Amino acid sequence: MRNYTKIAWRNLWRNKRRSMITISSVFFAILLAMLMRSMQNGTYDLMERDAIRNSTGFIQVHAKGYWEDKTIDNTFENTKSLSQKVSSEQNVSQVIPRLESFALASTGKITKGVGIVGTIPAIENSITKLESRVVEGKYFLNKNDNGVLLGDALAKYLKLGIGDTIVLLSQGFHGFTAAGEYPVRGILHFPAPEMNKQLIYMTLATAQYFFAADNRLTSYSLMLENPDKLDKTYQTINDGLGKQYEIMTWDEMMVELKQQIESDNISGMFMLAILYVVVAFGIFGTILMMTFERKREFSIMIAVGMQRYKLALIVFIETLYMGFLGVLSGAIASTPIIYYFYKNPIPLTGEMATAMEEFNVQPILPFAFSAEIFLNQGLIVLILTLIVALYPLANISKFNLISGLRS
Amino acid sequence: MNVIETTNLHKIYNSTQVPVNAVDGIDLTIEKGEFTAIVGPSGCGKTTLLNMIGGLDDPTKGRVTINKVALNTLNQSKLIDFRLHNIGFVFQAYNLIPVLTVKENIGFIMQLQGRGKNECNARIDEMLEAIGLPDKKDQRPNKLSGGQQQRVAVARALASKPQFILADEPTANLDSKATNELLELMEKLNREENMTFIFSTHDDRVMKKARRLISLDDGKVISDVTV
Numbered sequence: 001m002r003n004y005t006k007i008a009w010r011n012l013w014r015n016k017r018r019s020m021i022t023i024s025s026v027f028f029a030i031l032l033a034m035l036m037r038s039m040q041n042g043t044y045d046l047m048e049r050d051a052i053r054n055s056t057g058f059i060q061v062h063a064k065g066y067w068e069d070k071t072i073d074n075t076f077e078n079t080k081s082l083s084q085k086v087s088s089e090q091n092v093s094q095v096i097p098r099l100e101s102f103a104l105a106s107t108g109k110i111t112k113g114v115g116i117v118g119t120i121p122a123i124e125n126s127i128t129k130l131e132s133r134v135v136e137g138k139y140f141l142n143k144n145d146n147g148v149l150l151g152d153a154l155a156k157y158l159k160l161g162i163g164d165t166i167v168l169l170s171q172g173f174h175g176f177t178a179a180g181e182y183p184v185r186g187i188l189h190f191p192a193p194e195m196n197k198q199l200i201y202m203t204l205a206t207a208q209y210f211f212a213a214d215n216r217l218t219s220y221s222l223m224l225e226n227p228d229k230l231d232k233t234y235q236t237i238n239d240g241l242g243k244q245y246e247i248m249t250w251d252e253m254m255v256e257l258k259q260q261i262e263s264d265n266i267s268g269m270f271m272l273a274i275l276y277v278v279v280a281f282g283i284f285g286t287i288l289m290m291t292f293e294r295k296r297e298f299s300i301m302i303a304v305g306m307q308r309y310k311l312a313l314i315v316f317i318e319t320l321y322m323g324f325l326g327v328l329s330g331a332i333a334s335t336p337i338i339y340y341f342y343k344n345p346i347p348l349t350g351e352m353a354t355a356m357e358e359f360n361v362q363p364i365l366p367f368a369f370s371a372e373i374f375l376n377q378g379l380i381v382l383i384l385t386l387i388v389a390l391y392p393l394a395n396i397s398k399f400n401l402i403s404g405l406r407s
Numbered sequence: 408m409n410v411i412e413t414t415n416l417h418k419i420y421n422s423t424q425v426p427v428n429a430v431d432g433i434d435l436t437i438e439k440g441e442f443t444a445i446v447g448p449s450g451c452g453k454t455t456l457l458n459m460i461g462g463l464d465d466p467t468k469g470r471v472t473i474n475k476v477a478l479n480t481l482n483q484s485k486l487i488d489f490r491l492h493n494i495g496f497v498f499q500a501y502n503l504i505p506v507l508t509v510k511e512n513i514g515f516i517m518q519l520q521g522r523g524k525n526e527c528n529a530r531i532d533e534m535l536e537a538i539g540l541p542d543k544k545d546q547r548p549n550k551l552s553g554g555q556q557q558r559v560a561v562a563r564a565l566a567s568k569p570q571f572i573l574a575d576e577p578t579a580n581l582d583s584k585a586t587n588e589l590l591e592l593m594e595k596l597n598r599e600e601n602m603t604f605i606f607s608t609h610d611d612r613v614m615k616k617a618r619r620l621i622s623l624d625d626g627k628v629i630s631d632v633t634v
Contacts, residue, residue, distance in 0.1 A: 007504070010507075300504075304495075304515070306491075307488070308484075401464075
């Protein structure tokens with residue numbers, strides 16, 4: 001075997017220029033593919049992470065039917081046993097209880113429909129960093145603060161400033177009329193314009209009082225220790241809570257985001273597939289020429305007593321060397337680039353930035369730095385190389401010895 | 408002791424409009440230790456006959472028997488193995504493996520046979536001495552002259568001590584000096600190792616050295632003379 005690898009290695013450098021061109025084509029394909037995939041995966045990770053952190057959490061617990069009919073009557077009681085049951089699940093790192101509904105916000109003669117989020121300030125801030133979104137005024141003073149925080153676009157529309165009063169009107173639990181006046185404690189700015197235009201945050205206690213929904217919630221948002229165990233955690237919670245609750249994962253709740261990621265991922269893979277096909281034909285061209293050029297030499301080797309399969313093995317190893325050298329050099333070259341952009345994401349501007357912000361995601365282009373990217377792309381190219389290597393194998397197994405000797 | 412026997416050997420090529428009888432019913436017997444030249448004009452069937460004797464080409468009719476083994480009874484893989492262990496080939500265009508050194512080329516067949524490293528190295532050194540190229544052992548073939556390459560090709564064929572050597576126009580690309588050196592080498596090996604040599608040639612210098620001359624024309628043996 002050592003002899004075959006030696007012959008294959010030396011054969012590789014018989015036509016240095018051609019081998020270098022082939023290896024370079026694999027190198028550039030790998031470099032490009034790794035950069036592309038790293039950028040795509042980094043962006044998807046960021047989108048998922050930000051979207052999960054800023055809105056739904058990984059898993060939400062609702063009253064049965066809430067997701068289809070988001071009314072204040074579809075709430076559940078925040079009992080100690082329920083809360084303990086959810087938070088005692090091993091993979092759950094934090095639970096954010098929320099009461100969310102809709103209201104009419106009014107000042108003077110201006111009225112606007114808004115979304116109300118009632119939450120526990122300290123927990124909310126520890127996860128969504130809501131306090132960092134305050135651009136004017138202050139964050140909630142404590143969990144019973146009766147002030148509100150509202151998006152800057154909404155404040156502008158309603159012509160409200162810090163210390164002004166906002167009037168909220170809605171339907172409370174079981175048909176109660178919900179109405180109240182609340183001082184504006186702070187103005188928030190979110191990357192997503194829609195959130196700026198319509199969100200009002202208040203403490204959970206204030207929201208429950210406003211909606212006459214004492215101790216009731218619309219959701220528990222769950223953050224997880226290990227997101228990879230999402231399915232298992234979902235299953236455990238689903239099995240443990242019973243049929244009066246609906247348990248949903250983030251991708252069920254953010255279908256649009258999930259679909260956007262999936263379609264983008266598919267188009268990315270399609271581009272990669274085209275790239276790989278081009279590279280595969282490049283390697284194939286080299287192998288084809290190499291096989292034809294050396295037909296006489298192959299014939300001599302078989303004539304003097306080398307079994308065809310051993311000869312095929314040598315050519316197969318040569319092809320593997322080419323693929324492997326291209327993959328290895330491509331991976332080595334792409335690693336520092338990927339690592340740099342992993343540490344220093346590219347800031348986005350213009351339409352791209354707006355699109356990201358609409359999903360409540362930071363407008364940056366981060367790169368993913370994971371072994372999976374290197375392994376996947378490397379494996380794909382090596383598999384392609386192996387497929388291409390089938391040609392000389394087939395050719396060597398059946399070519400005519402005499403015509404080869406005469407060639 | 409017979410080494411090679413051909414019985415009613417035919418080779419007909421049908422690739423042209425008119426079928427060509429390249430070998431037309433040849434019966435031959437070649438004994439151990441012979442130094443035989445197959446001669447005749449171009450296209451008379453010398454190479455085709457050698458190819459069939461060497462198991463490189465299948466006869467259209469008839470059979471080749473080597474040491475009582477009929478080649479047509481062997482499948483492709485066994486035939487290759489048979490050639491590996493019984494036949495040494497020397498080709499007109501040397502056909503050394505360009506990526507291997509002289510030493511590696513000489514040892515190539517022995518390595519295919521799976522012989523031990525020490526045995527290979529000892530035999531390689533012996534062959535390098537015999538062909539007078541011990542100082543070139545680490546050179547690649549492209550650094551050698553045509554004559555030197557052909558000597559290495561002979562050494563490669565002989566190193567594994569096959570039953571016989573088939574040499575197709577071995578001197579065709581060599582000048583007089585190289586031809587004489589090569590012939591002397593082959594004669595010496597034939598004499599010292601009792602190796603059977605069969606050449607195809609139309610080189611007078613080779614014919615003069617041969618102890619048996621088989622003349623072909625139009626695929627038939629027209630004379631078979633022992634000198």
